[in-house]
Amino acid sequence: MSHFGRSGPPDIRDTYSLLVLNITFRTSADDLFPLFDKYGKVVDIFIPRDRRTGDSRGFAFVRYKYADEAQKAVDKLDGRNVDGRDIMVQFAKYGPNAEKIHKGRIIEKNPKTRGRSRSRSPYSRYRDDYRDRDYRRSRSRSRDRYGRGRYRGRERDSYHRSRSRSLSPDYYRGRGRSRYKVERRRSRSRSYDSASPQRGPSPRRSSSPRMTPPSRGHSPDRRKHDERSPTPASDSPRARPVDSRSPSLHNSDADD
């Protein structure tokens, strides 16, 4: 009971991993467990989610203890309607470390870090994965939603959006962890409410959303006068900005 979504994989010595695709973004491991456990001994279920938003990516990894059971689950649960959508169950092709996997079972060591995994620390690996995996794909969200024809020009408008990426206020929408343990099954029903959606991070001082004001008529060297600094924050010590909110970063579901 030391690692439940906090440490790496428990044990994948002789376990077979199944990849479940096409699942809904609201489907959790708890919903897939009774489905996969009926066809075999499910060791563990893992659903990768985004680091920034925390939402499920739409696929899960079901780890079986035997291959015959996994194969049966693939044949039975493959195409099954879950949560209103048909899922696709298939054997995992790559392992957590990008190892070669055959029928969900690891048959080869790390092909990529073959001979160099000794110099690299286990922690450095995650750092590379983040910008090589998460930041690479644009999350199918803002793809067709916003007309892309607007950017048909050049990267000219690309550097304009150097603005700080808006971080979603709701990091974790109160959704349970994507990790499910058979032994850890609790009778308590998952409560989606009581998440205190304290949304409203809009500060009082609304800075100009437009970084390129049409003040083109003004010359940049005109500020030679006693013009006030563009940074009123440090201008008047009296008007102190009250942006130092309580940095309460308590994780409610950390010890749960």
Add this chain to the structure above:
DNA sequence: GTTGAGCGTT
């Protein structure tokens, strides 16, 4: 509140 190709966890 939205989305939908794919391969994973401190």
